[in-house]
Amino acid sequence: LQNCHLSVSWLPKLEQELELALKEDVHEGYRLWLTSMPTRKFPVSILQQSIKVTNEPPKGLKANMKRTFLDLDEGTFDACTKPAEFKKLLFGLAFFHAVCQERRKYGAIGWNIPYEWMNSDLEVSISQLRMNLDEQPTVPWETLRYVIGDVNYGGRITDDKDIRLAAKILWIAMNEGALKDDYKYSSSGAYHPPSGESKVEDVIKYIEQLPGLDKPEVFGLHDNANITYQLKESKSLMESIILTAPSAASGGSGSAGKSPAQKVTEMAEEFEKRLPAPLTKKDAHPDTFKGMTTGQNTLAVFLSQEMVKFNRLITVIGNSLRNLRDAIKGLQVMSSELETIFNCFMLNRVPDLWALYPCLKPLGSWYQDMEARLVFMRDWLQNGPPKAFWISGFFFPQGFMTSVLQRFARKTKIPIDTLRFRTEPLKVEDESKIMKPPERGAYAYGLYIQGAGWNIEKAQLRESQRNVLFTKMPPIWLDPITKEKWAQKDCYECPTYKTSIRAGTLTTTGHSSNFVLFMYLGTESDPGHWIRRGVAMLCMLDT
Numbered sequence: 001l002q003n004c005h006l007s008v009s010w011l012p013k014l015e016q017e018l019e020l021a022l023k024e025d026v027h028e029g030y031r032l033w034l035t036s037m038p039t040r041k042f043p044v045s046i047l048q049q050s051i052k053v054t055n056e057p058p059k060g061l062k063a064n065m066k067r068t069f070l071d072l073d074e075g076t077f078d079a080c081t082k083p084a085e086f087k088k089l090l091f092g093l094a095f096f097h098a099v100c101q102e103r104r105k106y107g108a109i110g111w112n113i114p115y116e117w118m119n120s121d122l123e124v125s126i127s128q129l130r131m132n133l134d135e136q137p138t139v140p141w142e143t144l145r146y147v148i149g150d151v152n153y154g155g156r157i158t159d160d161k162d163i164r165l166a167a168k169i170l171w172i173a174m175n176e177g178a179l180k181d182d183y184k185y186s187s188s189g190a191y192h193p194p195s196g197e198s199k200v201e202d203v204i205k206y207i208e209q210l211p212g213l214d215k216p217e218v219f220g221l222h223d224n225a226n227i228t229y230q231l232k233e234s235k236s237l238m239e240s241i242i243l244t245a246p247s248a249a250s251g252g253s254g255s256a257g258k259s260p261a262q263k264v265t266e267m268a269e270e271f272e273k274r275l276p277a278p279l280t281k282k283d284a285h286p287d288t289f290k291g292m293t294t295g296q297n298t299l300a301v302f303l304s305q306e307m308v309k310f311n312r313l314i315t316v317i318g319n320s321l322r323n324l325r326d327a328i329k330g331l332q333v334m335s336s337e338l339e340t341i342f343n344c345f346m347l348n349r350v351p352d353l354w355a356l357y358p359c360l361k362p363l364g365s366w367y368q369d370m371e372a373r374l375v376f377m378r379d380w381l382q383n384g385p386p387k388a389f390w391i392s393g394f395f396f397p398q399g400f401m402t403s404v405l406q407r408f409a410r411k412t413k414i415p416i417d418t419l420r421f422r423t424e425p426l427k428v429e430d431e432s433k434i435m436k437p438p439e440r441g442a443y444a445y446g447l448y449i450q451g452a453g454w455n456i457e458k459a460q461l462r463e464s465q466r467n468v469l470f471t472k473m474p475p476i477w478l479d480p481i482t483k484e485k486w487a488q489k490d491c492y493e494c495p496t497y498k499t500s501i502r503a504g505t506l507t508t509t510g511h512s513s514n515f516v517l518f519m520y521l522g523t524e525s526d527p528g529h530w531i532r533r534g535v536a537m538l539c540m541l542d543t
Helices: 004-022 044-048 061-070 074-078 083-109 119-135 141-156 160-173 200-208 225-244 246-250 260-274 298-329 336-346 363-383 397-412 527-533
Strands: 388-390 419-425 442-445 448-450 453-455 460-462 470-472 476-482 492-497 515-521 536-538
Touching: 004 044, 061 083, 061 200, 074 083, 083 119, 083 141, 083 160, 083 225, 119 141, 141 160, 160 527, 260 298, 260 336, 260 363, 298 336, 298 363, 298 397, 397 419, 397 476, 397 515, 419 515, 492 527
Parallel strands: 388 442, 492 536
Antiparallel strands: 419 476, 442 476, 448 470, 448 536, 453 460, 492 515
């Protein structure tokens, strides 16, 4: 039975049938072969009685490419009417396949979503490469890049930013220059296609001489990606330790001799003291909601919506803190919901009940961030619209973008569906240097760039500094203009996300729910360079 993971609802029935079969006379030669992708719903009893065999792709670029050519015979390698082109591009395909597999270990900076490409994807691509080279008088570059990048490999991709990344990685392995003898796949020069007269065994010998440890530059990433990878592995290890030993995380006494209940009680009391008061319109400045009833002040509508969400969060936090303290004292039942909050306090995690907006910060940092958000919102409410807006402090930053466009559209009588943002980072270090708001649009601040640095003087992207993973961006002018006047096609189209995970739920817009908007940043390099770098802007950091 193949692909058991596609029929998990039937697996309990299979488990029953196998248990009944054990009670009957079974032929000594009987064997049942089951295949499945990893799934938590696979019956444990079947696994316990089985011999498990796993098939995983080799780890490392060298091992991955070597397995590809070990599976090739000489006949397949020479079976093309254009042998020189076929051999070079076949090697490029193997390189592309290995890079796609290995970039996953770097997390979101490698791929927004870790996809499971198979050997079948590579085999189909090799067949199509041979067919197109045999049937066409010249190498059909556009056809090959579309069929392989957008159809074969892109068919498994669900994020549009990953689709453009796959296309840029494939271009490195499959372009007109790749047929030259001095062509290199990376700046180090260690990876290059074989000569057009090579045999399979010659290619394998060359692959065996490749570095055993892959540097990030071969994947198009900065050397800082190694730090990102190590942090990702460390975090995964710590989470595994906590999952396997929950009692060690939540039980026992600490160094100060306090019990878990005492610690949680102190944390709850401290949080309750710091809990901000709800936001009310009676404290509003006269200019804050001016023009809201006529529909001209769309930002006031957005503010009122955000106030409702923040007040709901304040209510949820206040009620849960009081109930938690009472439950610890024995004044009410410790429900499963309160027990979860108790354990989250001990592990410095944000309870799911409180996580009303995306945030990856630990509990202490999250609470400080929540307080800072309310300070900004209260300042807007009581003192009128600010000169610059903290875009990271909103529940729904996409709503803020729409409000800015709506305000401009209603003021100028231009249809909103003909507008878009021209993004211009200012040549100032932070929002405190801004003296007045722009005549149109809005200034936004609070963003960080990952995978690259920023040159304030030139207002351009630059390479990251060593060991610097994130760079704070200057305030950015969100300038609404018509699509006909928009002229930032040569800039890097930088995606902006709420958190560093980048992945989210696919929405009706075709984007992830974690995605905010594209910012267009100046660059001297080709935009494809920054796409391979995995450059993106984040509304907040994880710490």
